[in-house]
Amino acid sequence: MSLELYYWDGLQGRGEFVRLALEEAGADYVEVARGNASEGLGTGAMMAVMKSKDEPYPPFAPPFLKDGDLVISQTANILFYLGPRLNLAPSVESLRYVANGLQLTIADVVTEAHDTHHPLASNLYYEDQKDAAKVRAHDFIDNRIPKFMKYFERVLKQNPAGDTFMVGDSLTYVDLSMFQLIDGLLYAFPRALKRFGEHYPRLAALHAAVKERPNIAAYLQSERRLAHNEACIFRHYPELDKAAA
Ligand SMILES: N[C@@H](CCC(=O)N[C@@H](CS)C(=O)NCC(=O)O)C(=O)O
Numbered sequence: 001m002s003l004e005l006y007y008w009d010g011l012q013g014r015g016e017f018v019r020l021a022l023e024e025a026g027a028d029y030v031e032v033a034r035g036n037a038s039e040g041l042g043t044g045a046m047m048a049v050m051k052s053k054d055e056p057y058p059p060f061a062p063p064f065l066k067d068g069d070l071v072i073s074q075t076a077n078i079l080f081y082l083g084p085r086l087n088l089a090p091s092v093e094s095l096r097y098v099a100n101g102l103q104l105t106i107a108d109v110v111t112e113a114h115d116t117h118h119p120l121a122s123n124l125y126y127e128d129q130k131d132a133a134k135v136r137a138h139d140f141i142d143n144r145i146p147k148f149m150k151y152f153e154r155v156l157k158q159n160p161a162g163d164t165f166m167v168g169d170s171l172t173y174v175d176l177s178m179f180q181l182i183d184g185l186l187y188a189f190p191r192a193l194k195r196f197g198e199h200y201p202r203l204a205a206l207h208a209a210v211k212e213r214p215n216i217a218a219y220l221q222s223e224r225r226l227a228h229n230e231a232c233i234f235r236h237y238p239e240l241d242k243a244a245a
Contacts, residue, residue: 001068002029003028003065004029004065004066005018005019005030006032006033006049006059006062006063006065007019007031007033007046007062008043008062009033010231011231011232012180012225012228012232012234013062013063013233014233015062015063016180017063017079017180018075018079018082019031019219019224020173020177020216020219021079021082021083021086021176022086023219024086024088024213024216024219025087026215027086032045033045046062049064049066050062055071057071059071060073063078064078065081065082075103075107076100076106079103079173080100083096083099083172088172089172090167090168090172091168091170095167095168099166099167099174103173103174105148105151106174106177106178108148109144109148110181110233112140113140113184113188113233113234116133116137116140116188116240117137117235118133119132119133119135119136120132126237133240134239137189137240137241138240141189141192141242141244141245142244145244146199149200149203150200152166152178152200152203153199153200153201153202153203156202156203156206163202164209166206171213175210176210178210179210179211182196182203182204182206182207184228184232184233184234185234187228188236188240189236189240189241190241191242192242192243193244
């Protein structure tokens with residue numbers, strides 16, 4: 001039976017972190033919300049799972065994954081589940097917790113990236129919080145991106161197995177998510193990250209290497225890879241971007 005990925009149609013969003021793992025592994029999966037209602041798919045089918053009164057453990061928000069009857073929520077948790085099944089987790093069990101810790105740290109950055117354009121309230125329009133967004137985005141650029149990226153660069157440098165992968169000596173879902181995080185930040189804040197490769201050479205090399213992996217390269221060229229856009233977490237609003245201090 002196919003795995004079912006549930007995520008909002010029309011944007012990469014947090015679903016993209018799961019999608020990249022499924023695509024790298026060549027997994028058989030259905031993108032439920034992007035399907036047709038006539039086939040029992042579409043956003044309605046996704047909402048039905050979330051609102052179901054029969055579902056033993058309904059998810060709060062997308063992304064979530066269905067594997068048979070099992071419904072798994074939270075991006076990092078989905079990847080923790082999929083990693084070993086898709087051969088994208090460290091083979092050493094203890095390192096699976098290291099991978100999960102890194103994935104949760106990536107999730108923290110993702111939330112902070114979202115909050116640059118929605119610093120006051122998720123339910124308000126960006127246009128109603130533009131001034132606060134500028135303050136938040138500039139702090140993100142000057143302080144938070146460097147703090148997180150220096151940390152991730154150091155994780156690569158200090159990996160006892162070498163600086164090619166975030167954890168261990170082979171590709172894991174964390175590397176794919178790091179690619180997506182960097183890709184999203186480069187899209188949202190091109191001025192701030194103009195010298196990304198100079199400041200974070202190992203992370204830049206990882207980003208380039210993931211992009212060239214055959215299954216990822218094919219996916220990025222496909223219609224399944226939606227373009228970055230302003231409905232997403234990583235939004236390019238030129239007024240929020242600036243050269244890093
Ligand atoms: N911590 C969750 C966050 C999930 C989340 O915030 N999903 C967004 C879309 S990216 C959503 O639909 N949220 C609805 C809400 O918070 O009301 C994860 O990492 O998966």
